[in-house]
Amino acid sequence: MSITRRNFIKYTFAAVAGASVLGHSAVAPAAQKTSGIIMPKKGKRIVVLGGGWGGCTAAKYARMEDPKVEVILIERDPKFISCPISNLVIGGQKTMKDITFTRDKLAKNYGIKIVYTEATALDAVKKTLTTKAGTIEYDKLIVSPGISYDYDAIEGLNNAAAIKKFPAAFKAGAETVALREKLVAMKPGGVVVLAVPPVPYRCPPGPYERASLIANFLKKYKKGSKIIVVDANDDVTSKGPLFKKAWADYYKDILEYIPDAAVTKVDASTGVITTEQGEIKSDVANIIPTMTAGKSAFDLGLMNKPDDKFVRADAYTLESYNFKDVYVIGDATHNGAVGGVPKSGYVANSMGKVAASAAVRTLNGQEPLAPSLINTCYSMVNDDEAIFVAASYKYDDVSKRIISASGGTSPERSVLFGKHAEDWALGIWNDILG
């Protein structure tokens, strides 16, 4: 049975104890002190915090720009698990193995020293980053801490039982597996709820791609089931007409989309999801909470204004408003300061190159170059077909922000774009980690 907007209301409904270091001149874990300066600085040094999409790119491109500059990458998780393509793990087309990588080539091919530990504090005057493995000196620091979930924004969500019951899976890893397992275990005829958070959030088309792939899974393996997409926004935030056409063509009686339906409350014991438009009794619910910059950005004192949720950085160099020689990149950046770029892996990758170049050049007494960024984001709508959005961005001297230079969406979905989606992932993973 289809749930329309009108009758909708009728329905009741991570810490690292030790640390390890990889790379040339690696410091063995046993030799590390738990406090005080480790790996004393001998020459020019860039430290990168966060070994995800932005951070790995920045570390690699800093070494490519000037191999004489020492680069140390700080990351808490020894595995690199890609968010892009993780929706296909949830949809059953890919496995976790397909999206899980090491950072070994960064150490081996580029001489990047990788310290697997957690950063806890920044002293921008002394130019040191404190980690659980000890304190590390820097000349330039590039920070790419990703996002955190604001569990408090939804009543009943900020507790272990609710987080386990309603996995967000917007940081690829255990939650991706948990959501997939819940879908596989669900009985035919079940109701899946997918909650889209308010903008700005990481990967604008991500929730809609996921909804499409879950609908595809339900259509094939869970007869009589449906997915209800409750969106905190007033419309699909990316590639709207293309997603809606695919939903109408393939998932008419399976996927229902409800805009202006922010989740206000969840109940882990009953599975009832309360939205601004009513309640839904879910069998499986993927609640994607409101997002902020990664917690580390707050802990390190990078927020510029009391209510800021993302980090303000200069659009030209990505140097933070708060601290000289500290650059902020990726999803953690504030769109009001940087400009209208999506929070995507491709943009984080571009920003990594911009910040690495600016940091190395200024370290060597050169002027930074004008930034240029690109974004292409593919979304699979079933096993084979994809749609995409693409744009290039440049610095605008008048607004002093990054603005779109050109862009658009694919005219239609196609199998060819589906193949391109996979090729894009292989290419950019290699650019980041290879």
Ligand SMILES: Cc1cc2nc3c(=O)[nH]c(=O)nc-3n(C[C@H](O)[C@H](O)[C@H](O)COP(=O)(O)OP(=O)(O)OC[C@H]3O[C@@H](n4cnc5c(N)ncnc54)[C@H](O)[C@@H]3O)c2cc1C
């Ligand atoms: C389902 C899904 C699909 C997506 N699909 C696409 C896509 O098709 N195309 C696209 O371009 N983008 C896509 N994205 C978005 C993309 O994943 C993000 O934009 C990208 O990961 C942002 O990179 P980042 O460096 O800012 O953050 P991340 O990649 O999250 O990296 C942050 C890193 O910092 C580390 N870290 C944080 N704090 C500390 C600390 N204190 N100490 C040590 N380490 C720390 C974390 O462990 C993490 O490894 C998708 C996202 C999702 C969730």
